[in-house]
């Protein structure tokens with residue numbers, strides 16, 4: 001089962017979050033039929049979403065990440081809640097599914113050539129009236145490194161974030177995990193430098209070559225230092241779509257077009273972009289919807 005663990009190191013100058021996301025990334029890739037480096041891109045972004053939704057103690061915290069790349073990666077959309085539910089999608093431009101280079105040096109898998117620049121908008125809703133939005137350019141293109149920069153720049157929190165997806169020889173997801181470390185105000189920023197160097201050199205990717213517990217992932221994030229666990233919560237791929245959402249999508253057509261649709265076909269299928277689930281609406285469903293729309297208009 002996927003889980004996330006928050007804690008504070010023994011020196012009391014760093015907040016740490018570790019997440020094991022293998023099941024939810026596997027589920028997302030199954031739903032969207034992703035493999036190879038496409039799976040790495042979506043997996044890193046989903047894991048980052050889970051980590052970013054832990055920044056406040058608010059139970060209603062929600063984080064949306066909207067990345068637009070300029071090469072194969074057209075768009076990555078992530079919607080993560082502080083209750084551990086996350087959904088996401090990747091839209092790609094046409095072309096063969098890229099796979100990791102087998103001759104690449106032992107280093108973290110790179111996806112920057114699939115992103116090729118662009119920008120990301122991070123929207124944080126912490127249950128107050130106002131949403132907070134930050135925009136970053138995708139200078140690195142490795143997903144986690146760019147979102148780390150978002151934390152450091154937009155939120156003024158010295159941070160290290162790393163998210164890795166380990167693939168098997170067929171490009172399927174084997175393991176996925178992520179870490180986020182942030183120093184408390186007043187702590188020297190240099191505290192995080194050794195960890196940042198280590199994960200950029202592939203330290204977390206190396207760790208995930210074998211099965212790891214959540215505690216091992218958190219221990220790695222603190223480079224072996226002890227910590228006090230604060231909170232543990234389950235994580236899962238979850239999409240709240242369904243009949244009501246499908247009807248709401250169809251209603252954007254307007255009453256006349258909904259009636260037209262009902263006259264043309266017995267069933268109308270609405271596919272959710274986030275989870276790829278289909279909701280089938282009958283002719284009667286559409287006519288009832290159109291009648292309700294007309295009565296609301298009059």
Ligand SMILES: [Zn+2]
Pocket residue numbers: 239240241242272273274275276277
């Ligand atoms: Zn859905």
